Amino acid sequence: MAALQRSAAAKAAEGETFAPFWLVSGEAAPDEVQAMAHKVFGHVPDGNDIHAEAALPFAARSMLTTRPDIGLMSCFSPATPWIWPARQSGQEPRYILVRPSDGRCVIEQAGRRISLRARDAAVVDLAQETRFTLVELGRIDLIALDPARLPALAQLTPDELMQAIPRGNRGLQVLAHYGALLLRGLFPLNSAPLRDLAIGHVHDLIGVMLADRSAPPVTATPRRGGRLAAIKADIETRLERRELSIDLIAGLYGVTPRAIQKAFGAEGRTFSDYVLERRLERAWLKLMSAEDDAISISGVAFEVGFGDLSYFNRSFRKRFGRSPSQVRAG
Missing domain, CATH: 1.10.10.60 (Homeodomain-like)
Structure with missing residues (x-):
């Protein structure tokens, strides 16, 4: 009995430990594939038949995220073009923030089209099918947003949302650094309240980013x-x-x-x-x-x-x- 109690305590502690977590296409465990498919599609298509390469966003070869999950992902060697399916009828509103780390990302949705340079960003409403064309791009960062934490999202029209946020945007710059620290596991978020605070900070920074449409010119980096x-x-x-x-x-x-x-x-x-x-x-x-x-x-x-x-x-x-x-x- 004591051994069982120790085992249960160890599992509980492991569940609290916050750390970077890699998912590799073709090597992910079935439960991880199911969880990722639900995050990407809002449901698990075709039951247990979904494969890792289809479940990872942008059909990436590998992805860096965290366990426990806080909605941040870096997708490596993504496929192009890639179609993000529209949310199904009856599903809750779903939004994502995307940010290419290099190359260029072209986003097309319902006749609208924007082009992101390296380190630009955009918030996308997944109500409609969205096509991503990735040019010379090795990594694209992604944040799954919680609309309840960002009520301003529901007040923006599709045209207002479908805009490139330049890399010089101050809120975006802080968000990029903060997200990188989180994905590297450099904050010991080993409790649910701490993780909730971090998720809140991420959404607050996105709110600041969206409110600041007057970003200064980007200073060229050597x-x-x-x-x-x-x-x-x-x-x-x-x-x-x-x-x-x-x-x-x-x-x-x-x-x-x-x-x-x-x-x-x-x-x-x-x-x-x-x-x-x-x-x-x-x-x-x-x-x-x-x-x-x-x-x-x-x-x-x-x-x-x-x-x-x-x-x-x-x-x-x-x-x-x-x-x-x-x-x-x-």
């Missing part, structure tokens, strides 16, 4: 600096994957590994230096966090992408001058 910032963001979402490599990142951007190395060289370091630094810093945060006390030091090492515990210990001591166990002990 091409090399802008690309390096994007590369770092993509590294951040993959730190826990041991297969992360310069070849993988170069493939995402359609450039050579040498070009990636040259970008980091401008900062006086290598790609490997940067990845190691970020993994060690994430490990430090986990070791200092009370929420991660139950995770062993080896577990922390593996969670942040290390495959060799002795290498982790040596690198950690060299970087911080203290061993992982000393940091955990305070």
Whole structure:
């Protein structure tokens, strides 16, 4: 009985732990596929016959989200064109915010058409079928909106909603940074009230974004600096994957590994230096966090992408001058 109680308590604690979560097309568990299909379509089409590649938004090859779910998603290697089906009769109103991280996204709905540049955004009412054409786009970010938290949505006409929100919009800029931190699991939202607050903040920022239609002109970012910032963001979402490599990142951007190395060289370091630094810093945060006390030091090492515990210990001591166990002990 005691063992059963401990097991139940462990499952309850696991359900409260907030963390990034990857879904990969063709590898997702049936319950995850069902849940995602319901989020995308508002229902589960054809019962158990739905496949992961059809359930992931934009038929993406992989998707970064969170568990528990708070409505934020980053979809990688999306298909084009992609049709988002209209909501069915009797379903609640459904809205999404979309933001391409690169390339261009053309959205067409009921004779209306808008084009989003990299890091622009749009809020889309899914009452009608919507066609997305993605041009040279490797990642598109998505937020499933709760109309009850944004009453202003119902007051906007389709023409008012179907507008590109420029990347210079102040609300959008804060939203992008806040959403990235949430998807990286950098806030310990390990309770329902905390997650509810975060969801509320996301919707409040979208409200500010929609209210500010006078965004300042976008300041051009130097091409090399802008690309390096994007590369770092993509590294951040993959730190826990041991297969992360310069070849993988170069493939995402359609450039050579040498070009990636040259970008980091401008900062006086290598790609490997940067990845190691970020993994060690994430490990430090986990070791200092009370929420991660139950995770062993080896577990922390593996969670942040290390495959060799002795290498982790040596690198950690060299970087911080203290061993992982000393940091955990305070």
